Amino acid sequence: MDKQTFLDRLRKALPGLPAQDIQKHIEYYAEMIDDRMEDGLTEAEAVAAVGDPEALAAQLLAEAPKPKKEPLPVWAIVLLIVGSPIWISLLAAAFSVVISVYATIWAVLISLYTVPISLGAVAVAGVVSGTVFLFTGRFSLAAAFVGMGLACAGLCMFSFRLCNLAAKGTVWLTKWIFNAICSAFRKEKAK
Amino acid sequence: MDIQLKRGLLDVCVLAAIKNEDSYGYQIIKDMKPYVEVSESTLYPILRRLENAELLTVRTAEHNGRLRKYYRITPLGLQRIEDFKEDWKELLSICQFITKEDAAHG
Numbered sequence: 001m002d003k004q005t006f007l008d009r010l011r012k013a014l015p016g017l018p019a020q021d022i023q024k025h026i027e028y029y030a031e032m033i034d035d036r037m038e039d040g041l042t043e044a045e046a047v048a049a050v051g052d053p054e055a056l057a058a059q060l061l062a063e064a065p066k067p068k069k070e071p072l073p074v075w076a077i078v079l080l081i082v083g084s085p086i087w088i089s090l091l092a093a094a095f096s097v098v099i100s101v102y103a104t105i106w107a108v109l110i111s112l113y114t115v116p117i118s119l120g121a122v123a124v125a126g127v128v129s130g131t132v133f134l135f136t137g138r139f140s141l142a143a144a145f146v147g148m149g150l151a152c153a154g155l156c157m158f159s160f161r162l163c164n165l166a167a168k169g170t171v172w173l174t175k176w177i178f179n180a181i182c183s184a185f186r187k188e189k190a191k
Numbered sequence: 192m193d194i195q196l197k198r199g200l201l202d203v204c205v206l207a208a209i210k211n212e213d214s215y216g217y218q219i220i221k222d223m224k225p226y227v228e229v230s231e232s233t234l235y236p237i238l239r240r241l242e243n244a245e246l247l248t249v250r251t252a253e254h255n256g257r258l259r260k261y262y263r264i265t266p267l268g269l270q271r272i273e274d275f276k277e278d279w280k281e282l283l284s285i286c287q288f289i290t291k292e293d294a295a296h297g
Contacts, residue, residue, distance in 0.1 A: 025235075028216065031259055032231045035217035038255070056232050063236055 003033050006047045013057030017064055025060055102174075109170060113163050119156035123149045201229065203275045205237050206246060206268050213261045238262065246271055 007026055014022050029050055036046035050056075126149020133142035208214060208222045216234060223229050229237075241247045246268035251258050
């Protein structure tokens, strides 16, 4: 192998390193090859004596220092501190909005329960008055009221089930959103 | 030789090679050859380590129409050699202890 081929292969095997580090590595080995040739070796012998470019590159990559995470520049920190009254209160406002929206959702959910409650009340009233009509001999009225009462009872149970489903669904959705936010934060920290 | 022992020795060895006058990479290898075989790829990280620790400085000079890097020892580097000489005395007494054990049970 000739010197230029060696250096080219070495350079190709060092991707990702900072340009000036690569340059230093190339210069070092070029110098070594030249010195050996000055000592009397042929170019091929000098290159062979230095070693295999890919193996050397692997060693250089292994020893390369890892890039440090850059700390925030001073002006950014100052800006963060000085602007804190603004962004802190904005954060608080946003947070309160989220909380109130959430509370409203639950308020609506809870008010939905008035449907099964009122249906239940009507059912009871229907069956009771139906029974009274039964005893006063007004059979058709009794049948109508009891029938309606029973229907309302059924609807009551059905709507109650629906309300429970809605409530469970909301709880589940809350947990899911909460977890999604938490894992997003954890990923940021791990980076 | 055990690699841990060798690593500490090689650093000081390189410093000793440039103690009296500036030298360059290949010359350092040749100077050390009678005592220990060092390859270019072994020497390179040593030179970088010594430079980072400010035990030597590097300069580029022209030689026969090409550029060559010359290494010069710093006062800190000279101190390192002196420290090593002190350590060596302690090392010698430990060696005597280790080899004496052998003889007693021989």
